[in-house]
Structure formats: C-alpha cells, structure tokens
Amino acid sequence: MIELGVNIDHVATLRQARRTWEPDPVWAAVEAHLGGADGITVHLREDRRHINDDDVRKLRELTQIKLNLEMAATDEMVAIAQRMRPEMAMFVPEGRQEITTEGGLDIVAREAGLKDAVAQLAEAGVIVSVFIDAVPEQIEAAARIGARVCEVHTGPYAHAFHRAGRDADAPAVVEEIERIRGAGEQIQALGMRFNAGHALNYYNVQPIARLPGLRELHIGHSIISRSVFCGLRDAVSEMKRLMREAAGARA
Numbered sequence: 001m002i003e004l005g006v007n008i009d010h011v012a013t014l015r016q017a018r019r020t021w022e023p024d025p026v027w028a029a030v031e032a033h034l035g036g037a038d039g040i041t042v043h044l045r046e047d048r049r050h051i052n053d054d055d056v057r058k059l060r061e062l063t064q065i066k067l068n069l070e071m072a073a074t075d076e077m078v079a080i081a082q083r084m085r086p087e088m089a090m091f092v093p094e095g096r097q098e099i100t101t102e103g104g105l106d107i108v109a110r111e112a113g114l115k116d117a118v119a120q121l122a123e124a125g126v127i128v129s130v131f132i133d134a135v136p137e138q139i140e141a142a143a144r145i146g147a148r149v150c151e152v153h154t155g156p157y158a159h160a161f162h163r164a165g166r167d168a169d170a171p172a173v174v175e176e177i178e179r180i181r182g183a184g185e186q187i188q189a190l191g192m193r194f195n196a197g198h199a200l201n202y203y204n205v206q207p208i209a210r211l212p213g214l215r216e217l218h219i220g221h222s223i224i225s226r227s228v229f230c231g232l233r234d235a236v237s238e239m240k241r242l243m244r245e246a247a248g249a250r251a
C-alpha cells in the first residue's frame, strides 16, 4: 500500500507572514491525519523561516501521526532529532537564498560526515532518509552511509511535466519517469526503502505513484494550496485517492 506524508511547512509559512499564532501546524497535522495522511513532514530549516522548534515539540507531544523531520545534516539538527525522536529524519541540502529545496543531497561529497550523522540518529532509534537526485552514484553512497530510506527528488520530473503541458507521454517526461523508475529499482536492490517527493501535485502524481516498489510520497505545497479552497481534510483525501488509484494499477 502506498503512503502519503503531508508536508505542512506552508501552514507555518502563512503564520509567519504575520508573526502570529495562527494557523497552527498542530491543527493541520490533525486535519491531515483525519483526511487519511499516513504521516506528517516538516522541514525545520536552519533559518526557522516557517516551522520552528516549538512546532516540532508540540507535534511530538500532541499528535499521534508519524513524523518525518527534514533537516540539514548539522550538529545542531542532529541533536534536535536525537531529542525529538521523529519516526524518520531526512537529510536535505539547504541554501539560504533558495525559495524551496533546489536539488538532492550530494552524499558523495560529504560521505564521512554523513555516515557519522546517520549512525548517531540510528543509535537514537531514528530511521534515516536522504533526499537525493535520481543518480546511481548518490544511491550507492546512500547505502554506504547506512541510510535506510531514499527519497528521490521528483522536481525535475514535475517541471518537465509542466513544460510539456501536462502530457505524461511527452519524451522529456517519459525520460524523467524512467530515471526515477531506475533509481527506485536500484534503491530496492540495495535494501533501502523507495520514497519520492517534491513538487508533486494533483495532475502529475499518478505516473509516479504507479512506479513499482514505491512506498511513500511526500507532498506539501499543492495540498496546502488546495486546502485554502476546500479544506485540508478533503485536499488530503483527494490526493490519497489519486495515489491509491495509480498504485492499484501497478503491474
């Protein structure tokens, strides 16, 4: 069964636009859960531009849903994850000027430090995921550092899909889908869990949800955008329906 992790960063982005207390990410987590989400994702950025430490603490204390904590692989963040013990922590590259994550983690370039960070979290009982591009060398390095999960960056696919006028059969789109399919096969062959995410939406999700062995999708911006008009519970439930329909048609 394919699972949906709902990224609620943008609930906090809206709150931070007025530096106030609403909307509350904890309410969002509960609504997403009631809509059928299997997990919640938050990205605790080093600059705390949306989700903050108190949000993570309250999510742990007040909700029952699985938490995937996205973070930079720094000593500060590793210490927070050791304290908060989310079900999963995902290492993500961060750029101060970026609007959102722009690419996968370069594990090959930082292998020793990342291996150490993975070991520290594993010792605290936290499953470690890495956000990576669909590149064979990065997947091999993810296995070497002891990551249990790879989340394949679907941004390039999403952008190709959009540029092709939402035509899933356009050659540039098929090329991206095949790249992610190949990454998924390699991830599974190396004994890791195959997840994917970034820039997925109600139009482009199904070709990805159909990929064999895909366990979990992490989707945020599109779900939160739709929830403004129809409520978060309905927005989550419609995304889950599309994912299930596609996964049900897997070969």
Ligand SMILES: CC(=O)[C@@H](O)[C@H](O)COP(=O)(O)O
Binding pocket: 007, 009, 010, 043, 045, 070, 092, 099, 100, 101, 131, 197, 198
């Ligand atoms: C790793 C990823 O693809 C997204 O979860 C992204 O990091 C979310 O962070 P922002 O909400 O700050 O874009």
Ligand SMILES: NCC(=O)COP(=O)(O)O
Binding pocket: 007, 041, 151, 197, 198, 199, 200, 218, 219, 220, 221, 222
């Ligand atoms: N890791 C990807 C994620 O959590 C959601 O990304 P997006 O849907 O907000 O682009």
